[in-house]
Amino acid sequence: MKDPRLQLKNPVVAAFLAFAIPGAGHWYQGRRFKATIYSVCILTIFVWGMILGGGQPVYSQLLLRSDGPAPTAQLQASPLRMKFSFGYVAQVIVGAPAWPALIQEMRMRNVEAKINWIDAPIESDFQGMLSRGFGGRTSEIVSGTINLLPANENGSSVVTGTLHALLADGTNQELPLTGEIQLGREVFGSPRREIRCEVLGHDEDEHEVRFELEGTVGRSFINWFQAPRDTLELDRLNGQLSQKFDIGSVFTWIAGLLNLMAIWDAAQGPAYGYGDEDENPDDEEPDDAKKTT
Amino acid sequence: MQLASAIYALPLSAGISLVYCASRFELPGKIVRSAVLMFAKTIAALVAFYLVLLYLSG
Numbered sequence: 001m002k003d004p005r006l007q008l009k010n011p012v013v014a015a016f017l018a019f020a021i022p023g024a025g026h027w028y029q030g031r032r033f034k035a036t037i038y039s040v041c042i043l044t045i046f047v048w049g050m051i052l053g054g055g056q057p058v059y060s061q062l063l064l065r066s067d068g069p070a071p072t073a074q075l076q077a078s079p080l081r082m083k084f085s086f087g088y089v090a091q092v093i094v095g096a097p098a099w100p101a102l103i104q105e106m107r108m109r110n111v112e113a114k115i116n117w118i119d120a121p122i123e124s125d126f127q128g129m130l131s132r133g134f135g136g137r138t139s140e141i142v143s144g145t146i147n148l149l150p151a152n153e154n155g156s157s158v159v160t161g162t163l164h165a166l167l168a169d170g171t172n173q174e175l176p177l178t179g180e181i182q183l184g185r186e187v188f189g190s191p192r193r194e195i196r197c198e199v200l201g202h203d204e205d206e207h208e209v210r211f212e213l214e215g216t217v218g219r220s221f222i223n224w225f226q227a228p229r230d231t232l233e234l235d236r237l238n239g240q241l242s243q244k245f246d247i248g249s250v251f252t253w254i255a256g257l258l259n260l261m262a263i264w265d266a267a268q269g270p271a272y273g274y275g276d277e278d279e280n281p282d283d284e285e286p287d288d289a290k291k292t293t
Numbered sequence: 294m295q296l297a298s299a300i301y302a303l304p305l306s307a308g309i310s311l312v313y314c315a316s317r318f319e320l321p322g323k324i325v326r327s328a329v330l331m332f333a334k335t336i337a338a339l340v341a342f343y344l345v346l347l348y349l350s351g
Contacts, residue, residue, distance in 0.1 A: 006319065037315045037324070041308040048304075247301060258309065261316040271316060275323030 003274040011267040018266035020095045022259050025266035038262040042255050049251025057249040060088045060101040061228035073230035074184035074194045077115040093256035104227035107187045119155030122148040128215010140168045159197050175199045189229025192216035306335045
């Protein structure tokens, strides 16, 4: 219902602006009060959902691991199968705040996965497991900081460096790294990047042995934010955040769906009218009718 | 824990009410009055629904 008092300017431009940034279309039309309501409410719900979900509820593609030796999609070198995330249909309507997912999807498709290669030093915190012994194999939890270096300057499949490890018994050890590296994909929807290599150590008889080291190092924000992820990462998120991840996801869906109403309002005006119309015009009888009865 | 999660419904309902009513009307006063009414009705319905579930699970 259009009211002559409404100045929608160019409705197509307003609708696009409303889609790009909640409230921007109404600001362009000079409807500042509604612009403020839309931007504050919609963006607050969206950001709140992102915070509840650990910054990870928005992603456009779910990765499916192909059959093969790779334990996770992060460590799979061959092209990954992707499945569209239907929740993203609602999230993308919130506009620019959800667009990085599309960029990350393109990056995921175009950046070559170098799983068995390290081309630059990596210094990060480390969380993982150290497998000790060969026959009666045991593992222990290790954390600390790790300095990974390629075996030569131009990159290598062999890693050197050091793990400053805090072992489960509370002792600190400096463990030299060696062996062929497996490094998770550069672009992936997880703040943690998987890594596997070997650690040089000594057994009880002071013989040099190699222990398997597997765990995760940090991944830069720009490489994980809104990037596609696999079900293992979703399991990790659900385990870590419990229902907060689901609530956060629902909040981001709701924010997108609310912006749909804002886009419609920017293009067509308010659904019920200006707001000062008589709510029940049929209830009042005309004066002539009152006189005759 | 269940009740703590329900607290999320308050600001969420307020936000939804404001956006919904803003998309229905143009006048600020009418938007705010409608949103307050819608928010109150939503919370009342949620509380009633919660009480029914509480009764059934008791």
